[in-house]
Amino acid sequence: MKVDELRVLEADELAVRLRTSRRELYELRFKHAVGQLENSSQISKVRHDIARIMTVLRERDLGIGPIAAPEPMVAVAEPEPEEEAPKPKRRGRAKKEEASE
Secondary structure (H helix, E strand, O other): OOHHHHHOOOHHHHHHHHHHHHHHHHHHHHHHHHOOOOOOHHHHHHHHHHHHHHHHHHHHHHOOOOOOOOOOOOOOOOOOOOOOOOOOOOOOOOOHHHHHO
């Protein structure tokens, strides 16, 4: 399952997929505990799928998302920055030998 596939789905479809993925993870963990799971990498794949679904849902909650088509860059002449005064040098700590005198 890819993120691009998830982003085109509706929120209710994502919720269904999240529920089924969590159920699948539960079943895989149970099989692993009993010793019936042959390929334990399935557990990590399902966990990654759950994380992808939750990420897409959270992006939608926050209003964050990929930009569909980036706008073309327009060259804009920027004003030259004014030169700032040089920063004063920081004084280091006095050495222990000088401090003990």
